[in-house]
Amino acid sequence: MSAQPSLLPIIPIDSGEARNLDISIALKKIYYQPIGYQRNAKKLFEASIKAGYDFTIDEVNDWLERQAVHQIHKPRPRYIPYASFSSITIPNEVHQADVLYMPYDKVGRVTYLFCLNIVDVASRYKASVPIGAYSVKDREGILTSKTIARAFKSIYDDESHPLVWPKLLITDRGSEFKGECEVLNDGT
Numbered sequence: 001m002s003a004q005p006s007l008l009p010i011i012p013i014d015s016g017e018a019r020n021l022d023i024s025i026a027l028k029k030i031y032y033q034p035i036g037y038q039r040n041a042k043k044l045f046e047a048s049i050k051a052g053y054d055f056t057i058d059e060v061n062d063w064l065e066r067q068a069v070h071q072i073h074k075p076r077p078r079y080i081p082y083a084s085f086s087s088i089t090i091p092n093e094v095h096q097a098d099v100l101y102m103p104y105d106k107v108g109r110v111t112y113l114f115c116l117n118i119v120d121v122a123s124r125y126k127a128s129v130p131i132g133a134y135s136v137k138d139r140e141g142i143l144t145s146k147t148i149a150r151a152f153k154s155i156y157d158d159e160s161h162p163l164v165w166p167k168l169l170i171t172d173r174g175s176e177f178k179g180e181c182e183v184l185n186d187g188t
Contacts, residue, residue, distance in 0.1 A: 026053050027063050085121050094121040095166040116151040127155050127163055145179030
């Protein structure tokens with residue numbers, strides 16, 4: 001009988017993953033013990049150094065930010081950036097547009113399902129165009145970029161509205177504002 005070498009399974013170990021696991025286990029022991037209350041990453045880092053671990057402050061901070069208890073009890077941010085439209089003062093420079101989904105408003109044979117709303121940011125002037133169809137079976141087929149482009153033209157080409165084509169038109173990333181609407185807006 002010949003002796004065959006036994007096949008031992010080889011388990012590859014990722015050293016980065018092993019380090020993350022070590023960090024997680026050690027910091028859980030420190031952070032979730034009854035006597036340990038570390039309010040921020042710096043105090044948890046100091047407690048881990050005191051316990052004999054060699055974690056960096058960035059590793060401790062990354063681990064702490066993933067903890068639900070810390071996310072619930074951490075202080076609110078001091079500054080949250082917001083988009084400011086108060087500096088826009090020239091009418092018809094910036095418009096915002098979106099589609100409003102309406103309840104079924106039926107006038108005659110036409111059922112209005114959507115409404116294109118346009119707001120001039122500077123003057124706060126608003127204009128709306130209802131978008132309807134004779135059949136409501138194919139709702140997705142009604143709201144196309146061609147339909148929205150026609151609605152834009154009806155508002156911007158109407159002399160009774162003070163709205164004219166803006167320099168900047170802000171919309172969401174919906175498919176109804178792509179295609180013909182982009183071509184229409186680029187051509188003005």
